[in-house]
Amino acid sequence: MTGQMLVEAWRAMEANRLRTFLTMLGMVIGVGAVVLMLAIGQGAQYSVEQSIASMGSNLFIILSGSSTSGGLRMGSGATPTLTVADAQAISELPEISAVAPAVPGIAQVVYGSNNWSTSVYGTTPAFLAVRNWTIARGVPFTDSDVRSATRVAILGQTVVENLFGNDDPVNKTIRINQSPYLVVGVLGAKGQSLDGRDQDDTILIPVTTAQRKLFGTQFQGSVRFIMAQASSAAAMPLAEKQMTALLRQRHHIQAGRDDDFSIRNLTALANTAAQATQAMSMMLGAIASISLLVGGIGIMNIMLVSVTERTREIGIRMAIGARRRDILMQFLLEAVIISIAGCTIGVFFGVGGAYAVNRFAQLTVVVTGVSILMAFMVAAGVGVFFGFYPARKAARLKPIDALRYQ
């Protein structure tokens, strides 16, 4: 029975090839648009998630407080109140898993005949763990390097490209602001941060070396900021309270006075960005769904025409024993076949379009099985939904009226 219905649906569709094709085209465009838009939206989401992951998870950044001099308020970090010892103390809090102090600056680096201006971070080996950073080649510097303020450096990929080209920089000596530094390791590539900075355009050196030898005059014993990682996302509020209490105590701030530091929750910021892209992704999908809806209305329109055209045929079928549900199923099947066939072709176009966008517009796209499956389910749903009314109209015809129809 079902086999015979499929054969008949095929015959009906074949009898009006152009019409079937055009009806299907509506679904092809609808589904193609949904798949493509979901791919672009999810690609954007994926990019943001990658950036967040590369930043490190459950991250706080603790900045020195602002200062007021002569009525002029300076920004955060203007007063160097944080020290390496503060970082050490924070690392002993139970909710904190890793802490790295940072002394950042800009420096000119030279190797052979090449030179490059880049940001240099004085920090500790824990920085790698906090920022979720790997060593691609060589080794990181050690705590003993920090204690003795040795001139060693870990280079980011961009710095390596600009100074060394394809050469291996490990165990070479570069000059940072005229002083020689031994390259011990190379960082793995990270790409752009959320705000578009090249995270690989950086050099890490021991914090003590930065304080005493590189930027010595600027930061005597102090650090610009401290990065701290909480043991889990759930522990973040508690960790923030503990750090605030600890730093107020260490900095001898009396109750009622303002903090001389500020703690920022980077993960919260990142989540906001993630939510924004998710909203964009959903909006793209919603807009694309409208074309799917239009495709569905196209199916309904054509099915109504088809029912009218085939009224006599419906009458014949009823006269020789077709029940209402037989007629209903026959027309419903036709609508669903058109929508699913259109969907299949649409998925191919959508995926193809996604690769084209990826290739020619350099956008990250993500095509998931789930989005394709969803497109299929929606298309089948559209076929049933928009096919039902015409099919029911056919099934409810009175045999005698249908037979007499000219």
Place this chain on the structure above:
Amino acid sequence: MDQVIRAEGLFKEYETDAGPVPVLKGIDLEIGQGEFVAVMGPSGSGKSTFMNILGCLDMPTTGRYVLNGRDVAKLNPDLLAKLRNEVIGFVFQGFNLLPRASLEDNVALPLVYCNVRKSERISRANDMLRKVGLEKFAKSFPNQISGGQQQRVAIARALVNRPKLILADEPTGNLDTRTSNEIMHLFRALNEEGITIVLVTHEPDIAAYAKRLVKFMDGNLIYDGEVSEAHA
């Protein structure tokens, strides 16, 4: 003789803008198993409406119609469809074959609606085509054969589910005399096999093939009896 059709006081009126118009004004008729009945009457006499009611395609406004022992007023549309499928074979003036289906598939169509397996459908359809002498055309399409041949295919389709009753509404209306006679010989042969046939026609020559004649006029039955006496 078993009764196939029993109509009691069939009354039918149609709603029009000018009020209800009666088309059948109380018809009583019984047709037994194996009869061959010709229905005659001028246009508008009510014979087509009567045939539609006999075929369970239309319902009387009042009155009782019992087909093969079942009161059709008590059946829902699906059960009526089943009854039509199992008891009645229809032959129409315009043949009413499905243009996109092969003759074989056309003949097999009633079997689709009573869930007969495909292989059996095809073999029974071919048996019926052989019976009407068109087995060579099983894979052809309706537009590839003549009108007389199409009507034979329609008869094969009416026979395929082994009905008790064949309702033929002016089956020769679109055919020339020679072809009409061939079709009528086929009906007579079927009747001799025991199938009840009710046939509407305008032409006395065609009605002459039947054994019994009923005549309609203005919604009433005005004659019921031997075919030969009517012409006398």
